Amino acid sequence: MTTAFQAEARPESLLINMGPSHPAMHGTIRILLELDGEKILNADAEVGYLHRGFEKTCENRTWWNLLIYTDRLNYVSPLINNLGYALAVEKLCRLDVPERARWIRVLMSELSRISDHLTCLAAMAMETGAFTAFLYNMKAREYLWDVIEQTTGARMTTSYIRIGGVRADLHSDYEAAVRKGIEETRKVMKDVRGLLDKNPIFLGRTRDVAVMDKADAVSYGWTGPALRSTGIAYDVRKAHPYSNYDRLSFDIPTGDRGDNFDRYLVRMAEMEQSLRIIEQCLEPLRRARLEPAASSVRLLEPVEAIKAGRTSPPAAPVRLSPNLEGAERRVLPEIQTADPRYALPAKEAAYGTIEGLIGHFQYFMKGHGLRPPAGEAYAAVEGGNGELGFYLVSDGSDRPYRLHLRAPCLHVVSALTGLIKGRLLADIIPTFGSMNMIGGELDR
Amino acid sequence: MEEKDILIALREAFPGVVLETEMSFEIPVIRIRASALPAVAAFLKAEPRAFTMLLDATCVDFPDRPERFEMVYHLFSLAGNTRIRIKAGLPAELPEIGSLASLWKNANWLEREIFDMFGVRFSGHPDLRRLLMYDGFEGHPLRKDYPLRKRQPLFVKREAL
Numbered sequence: 099m100t101t102a103f104q105a106e107a108r109p110e111s112l113l114i115n116m117g118p119s120h121p122a123m124h125g126t127i128r129i130l131l132e133l134d135g136e137k138i139l140n141a142d143a144e145v146g147y148l149h150r151g152f153e154k155t156c157e158n159r160t161w162w163n164l165l166i167y168t169d170r171l172n173y174v175s176p177l178i179n180n181l182g183y184a185l186a187v188e189k190l191c192r193l194d195v196p197e198r199a200r201w202i203r204v205l206m207s208e209l210s211r212i213s214d215h216l217t218c219l220a221a222m223a224m225e226t227g228a229f230t231a232f233l234y235n236m237k238a239r240e241y242l243w244d245v246i247e248q249t250t251g252a253r254m255t256t257s258y259i260r261i262g263g264v265r266a267d268l269h270s271d272y273e274a275a276v277r278k279g280i281e282e283t284r285k286v287m288k289d290v291r292g293l294l295d296k297n298p299i300f301l302g303r304t305r306d307v308a309v310m311d312k313a314d315a316v317s318y319g320w321t322g323p324a325l326r327s328t329g330i331a332y333d334v335r336k337a338h339p340y341s342n343y344d345r346l347s348f349d350i351p352t353g354d355r356g357d358n359f360d361r362y363l364v365r366m367a368e369m370e371q372s373l374r375i376i377e378q379c380l381e382p383l384r385r386a387r388l389e390p391a392a393s394s395v396r397l398l399e400p401v402e403a404i405k406a407g408r409t410s411p412p413a414a415p416v417r418l419s420p421n422l423e424g425a426e427r428r429v430l431p432e433i434q435t436a437d438p439r440y441a442l443p444a445k446e447a448a449y450g451t452i453e454g455l456i457g458h459f460q461y462f463m464k465g466h467g468l469r470p471p472a473g474e475a476y477a478a479v480e481g482g483n484g485e486l487g488f489y490l491v492s493d494g495s496d497r498p499y500r501l502h503l504r505a506p507c508l509h510v511v512s513a514l515t516g517l518i519k520g521r522l523l524a525d526i527i528p529t530f531g532s533m534n535m536i537g538g539e540l541d542r
Numbered sequence: 543m544e545e546k547d548i549l550i551a552l553r554e555a556f557p558g559v560v561l562e563t564e565m566s567f568e569i570p571v572i573r574i575r576a577s578a579l580p581a582v583a584a585f586l587k588a589e590p591r592a593f594t595m596l597l598d599a600t601c602v603d604f605p606d607r608p609e610r611f612e613m614v615y616h617l618f619s620l621a622g623n624t625r626i627r628i629k630a631g632l633p634a635e636l637p638e639i640g641s642l643a644s645l646w647k648n649a650n651w652l653e654r655e656i657f658d659m660f661g662v663r664f665s666g667h668p669d670l671r672r673l674l675m676y677d678g679f680e681g682h683p684l685r686k687d688y689p690l691r692k693r694q695p696l697f698v699k700r701e702a703l
Binding site for chain 1 (some may be wrong): 566567569594595596597598600601602614616620625627629646647648650651652655659669672673674675676683686688690
């Protein structure tokens with residue numbers, strides 16, 4: 099079968115496929131190229147190789163269940179996706195989130211943003227030959243992911259930010275880990291800047307390559323670092339503040355040329371701002387130590403508590419699984435909404451009292467549980483790539499009628515072919531790298 | 543421009559086109575006649591409304607309604623920092639609406655995705671083909687009557703040479 103692309107090509111041109119399996123095609127994307135020597139005469143991008151039917155699946159999962167699928171959208175910054183979804187549902191439910199949970203959300207978002215930018219720049223640098231920068235960035239990311247892992251229990255598929263709050267309180271040692279992460283990231287950023295900023299090879303492949311002007315960037319719906327590199331200071335965190343972003347001081351770095359190098363610079367500058375935000379989060383998150391659980395009392399095993407709970411509430415506290423660390427009843431009011439329609443009851447109650455057990459079952463039973471009122475809502479957060487928006491339609495049942503994700507990198511990647519036409523084959527690599535295409539988010 | 547003024551201007555410029563308006567969590571929602579969509583969009587994009595960005599476009603399938611497909615467009619004004627939502631209903635038989643590809647460049651891919659997922663056609667689209675699914679895929683997966691677990695062969699059999 100001859101495609102339109104093939105039919106339009108000149109007979110003497112060379113047609114090649116770049117991808118879908120190509121080391122520089124992050125995830126999977128296929129770029130069809132019509133070449134004259136090394137010059138690109140025409141190009142067409144084919145996406146969808148990572149399409150999992152995210153939106154269709156979500157329509158068939160409960161509001162609670164589908165959270166795990168949001169981890170797999172932009173898998174480098176899953177916490178921001180969790181947050182975007184949670185905010186959209188909270189908007190629909192008119193739900194308020196406790197103060198501490200809001201600060202934790204900001205902290206986690208910024209850690210994710212830095213790791214997202216680090217990964218993007220690492221790949222971009224590596225593909226242009228700077229392997230050292232790749233390794234340095236990955237090293238810094240490890241320190242940040244240590245913080246995330248310590249608290250959420252996972253590196254990538256976190257499912258940590260939940261509707262109505264967060265799953266668990268921060269790990270007791272998190273502050274030391276964050277400080278270590280900040281310090282190491284600053285070091286790495288200094289080193290990487292030293293390696294790349296004046297590097298003639300890197301400059302040659304990025305400076306004034308794939309220049310995007312302001313009007314086109316807006317017309318393509320660009321947001322995030324890609325839009326800001328053209329000089330437009332639009333950032334969802336400033337324009338439509340959510341969580342506690344309106345109470346933090348940070349700048350929006352912008353570029354002026356809109357080329358690959360500016361996209362690199364903007365991401366570097368944004369990481370610095372994110373570190374600033376993280377430092378500001380530490381103070382409000384500090385608090386007087388919570389009363390430690392009394393160690394002299396023998397804790398009841400869950401099975402004992404259930405047995406005792408048949409007649410009266412058990413006398414001693416229940417021993418919880420280590421998986422539930424940070425989600426004990428005494429910390430829940432600070433990290434989760436108290437509204438029983440939307441919040442999961444405390445595990446101690448589920449083990450110890452019949453009311454708690456009923457509450458727990460009801461939360462997970464088909465047709466019960468979390469049911470936002472009928473209506474529609476659009477909520478957006480600033481993701482690693484730009485405005486990550488969730489458009490939800492609820493019919494009042496326990497699963498969404500329609501869930502649509504505004505994937506920022508779809509808009510960015512849709513401009514790819516326009517940027518590389520007329521340029522050289524080698525320019526695709528840094529251009530595509532600077533777009534930070536994430537297959538999970540683009541193809542859904 | 544205030545939302546109120548935008549609505550007044552819109553009603554003046556297109557009498558009978560605005561069917562319904564409401565506020566949905568601080569975003570004004572305007573339901574219009576589908577035939578007027580490209581003109582209304584161009585009107586909103588122009589100064590002084592200046593909704594210069596097509597934030598998102600999608601579709602919702604309501605099989606029980608006479609206007610089965612509801613097109614949902616989100617526009618954003620950088621100058622005014624406001625979002626606006628435009629909706630237009632399309633019939634179940636041969637759903638078709640004017641393309642916005644000449645107004646916004648990202649409409650090209652967004653409309654291809656909607657065509658792919660819902661089978662809505664866009665008149666005036668320069669290159670209307672599937673975006674996420676492959677050639678040879680049958681049906682439109684986000685329609686409510688497309689079964690969740692339906693399987694289709696991934697590769698189209700090649701004819702013998």
